[in-house]
Amino acid sequence: MDFKFTPEQEAFRKEVRAFLKSEVTDELVEEVNSGLGLGPAGWEYVRKLGKRGWLVPMIPKEYGGLGASFWERFILNEEIYYCFPEFIQYFGANIVAPIVMEIGTEEQKKEYIPRIARGEIEFALGYTEPQAGSDLASIDIRAVEQDDCYIVNGQKTYNTACHYAQYHWLNARTSTEGKKYKGLSFFIVPLDSPGITINPMWTMGGERTNEVFYDNVKVPKKNLVGQKNRGFYHMMDALDHERMFPITHIQRGLDDLIKYVKGTERNGKLLIEDPLIRQKLAQFAIDIEVGRGMGYRIVWLQDHSKPGGHETSILKVFVTELERRLTYTAVHIMGQQGALRYQSYCSSPIAGWLEHWFLADTRRTISAGSSEIQRNIIAQRGLGLPRS
Amino acid sequence: MEFNLSEEQEMLKKMARDFLTENCPKSLVREMEEDEKGHSVELWRKMAELGWMGLIIPEEYGGIEGSFLDLAVLLEEMGRAPLPGPFFSTVVLGELLLLEVGNKEQKQEYLTKAAQGQVILTLALNEAESDLDPDSMTTTAVAKGDEYIISGTKMFVPDAHVSDYIICAARTSEGVTLFLVDTKSSGIQCNLLQTTGGDKQCEVVFNEVKVPTKNILGEVNKGWSYIERWLPKAMVAKSVEILGGIQETLEMTADYAKDRMQFDQLIGSFQAIQHHCSNMMIDVNGSRFLAYRVAWMISEGIPCTKECYITKAWVSDASQRVVVLGTQVQGGTGIMKEGNMQFYFRRQRVAEVMLGSSDFCREKVAQEMHL
Ligand SMILES: Cc1cc2nc3c(=O)[nH]c(=O)nc-3n(C[C@H](O)[C@H](O)[C@H](O)COP(=O)(O)OP(=O)(O)OC[C@H]3O[C@@H](n4cnc5c(N)ncnc54)[C@H](O)[C@@H]3O)c2cc1C
Secondary structure: OOOOOOHHHHHHHHHHHHHHHHHOOHHHHHHHHOOOOOOHHHHHHHHHHHHOOOOOOOOOHHHOOOOOOHHHHHHHHHHHHHHOOOOOOOHHHHHHHHHHHHHOOHHHHHHHHHHHHOOOOOEEEEOOEOOEOOOHHHOOOEEEEEOOEEEEEEEEOOOOOOOOOOEEEEEEEOOOOOOHHHOEEEEEEEOOOOOEEEEEEEEOOOOEEEEEEEEEEEEEHHHEEOOOOOHHHHHHHHHHHHOOOOOHHHHHHHHHHHHHHHHOEEOOEEHHHOHHHHHHHHHHHHHHHHHHHHHHHHHHHHHOOOOOHHHHHHHHHHHHHHHHHHHHHHHHHOHHHHHEOOOOOOOOHHHHHHHHHHHHHHHOOOOOOOHHHHHHHHHHHHOOOOOO | OOOOOOHHHHHHHHHHHHHHHHHOOHHHHHHHHHOOOOOOHHHHHHHHHOOHHHOOOOHHHOOOOOOHHHHHHHHHHHHHOOOOOOHHHHHHHHHHHHHHHOOHHHHHHHHHHHHOOOOOEEEEOOEOOEOOOOOOOOOEEEEEOOEEEEEEEEEEEEOHHHOOEEEEEEEEOOEEEEEEEEOOOOOEEEEEEEEOOOOEEEEEEEEEEEEEHHHEEOOOOEHHHHHHHHHHHHHHHHHHHHHHHHHHHHHHHHHHHOOOEEOOEEHHHOHHHHHHHHHHHHHHHHHHHHHHHHHHHHHHOOOOHHHHHHHHHHHHHHHHHHHHHHHHHOHHHHHEOOOOHHHHHHHHHHHHHOOOOHHHHHHHHHHHOOO
């Protein structure tokens, strides 16, 4: 066993940290926290990451990456998440690029990956439909072959990023025969294709997501990714990438909470002196170490080209539930101030964003596969317990 | 023992449910979150006609002279709606405290109007760094002739911006004194705060506000002893209001689980979901039979300070668990702004720290246990 990063990796981390220190402005953080996804500041920052090859470090150089390992990506994400606790995923870089690299045609790799790598384009994940939430095999948006195209009709829901991404990472039904999960396929669809309508949906935390309608949308056959009718399996692999994140955003939340309790008096005493609060803060330091180990474990699996499988689910449940616990504990410790919205001028900046984060992260234990679904996976795939 | 409400209370409950279903639809709740006033004057008038603001006021001041338990029944329905506006402020923060401490003339003057819904009342107790604590209070009141001059900043004052009178707790020579302050007095400034729950709270700045001596409630310097008598009851009132919200959350969530299909089954057939719903019910029932038992004790005049603290401690925590599970079971639907679950999720957040968080209450319970 060896739990060290190499000297090169440590140096890489330093380099990333220095970059972020100069690039992550208040304006950028505010834009990210707006719940609207990438805006002008966000795109500029993403392009700067791209310039260094940092969006997709694990992709070979010829496609715009660094030809580095998953460790470099993880180090990058660790540093980035510390700066943006209410993280936005770069779906293109973190999910689409590695999958296309694995299953795409040479033409597709050349067409999309370098542009993802440069930070020019973003993708929106197109899985969920009204009747297909946890049960993704029930996806029903239809893609029917016609000449050199597929004609797509149907509806998606909760497709975040559709309003600023250029492409839809669309999972659609290409066969109605046999088992449901054996009739799905992946497509890359330009979101400005005629026949696509995008309507906003809002979470209680002010985050925008979308419902998307396809009305006779023509998608060229060359945009089918991977094997036809194997889209369900590809989607499961893509979800493994989505369920993979570091724990440094929680560390950041804890650090800010500590700043708050050190600087705030209630009833004549600094909050940091309250033994109850000290216990709670210490518990987070403990939990974060646990999550760190789980995260490193998944990177190690990826690095050895082994499937994350149920271990990714363990990480996903643990980190998202810890995040919920942290943000709730934060607003709870803040007392009545913790129930003030961030716009309230009297709310301190730290208190304000923790409250904002508390509402925004209600979705984490639901999206990218709910905690219940992750626990089913752990029990059934991890422990071999029977399906009910 | 009798677990059923009386016939009159059942009628009150039914009337409240029907009335609020019709007059306080979710569209109104939504609208009032954005509205600066935060309540509908029209609805306020109708509630006044039903006599609700006079429910706990003695007949001699034009009220119905109902019991605390009657109030609990009504508050539960209001929590369920959930009713926006200054009812809780006027009745629990205002009337209940005035009943405790006001003299005959004060009651005659203010309770009579409040009973008719003619005035809105609230209470300015806390400050930015002072939460239910007399010692750290910094707002002062200094005697000058037959007046007092109040200076300082109060925080988290519900509905102050629409109130006619604010009961303000201020530091005097040797303790805390309660003053009934006319909000039209010069030197008062209300700044509206935005809350997680979309309810209305204010920062209230008192800049040398003059208050006549006759507006002192009770005795000078004894203010905190009145607050200590009133607070446990107010906590129970808040708890039953929260109970209404989590009862609705439970029912809404169970209905959802019986309707939503995934994997060709109702999600309610998954044991994970059944256990979530069961856990919610354990917390809701626990809250109900605790809060109503204590509300009954208050009504009967049975000493129950400790039980009141126990109630708010438990209900604050239990309600948090219930709304989290409610959102979880309803999946994406549960957290969208368009839906109804989110109202209860956000309101619970505010209510659990109002009038004492569970941490505060547990400390009080410990004190009552002479630990
Ligand atoms: C803010 C937000 C952003 C999102 N972004 C995207 C996106 O970009 N792209 C995209 O495709 N999707 C996105 N989603 C959708 C998300 O992935 C789904 O919400 C999620 O998969 C759950 O589906 P559902 O909401 O339909 O809930 P349901 O599947 O209806 O689940 C309801 C409840 O039933 C439980 N349940 C379901 N099946 C089982 C079972 N077998 N055993 C036990 N319990 C079960 C669930 O855990 C949950 O508690 C987003 C969702 C949100 C809220």
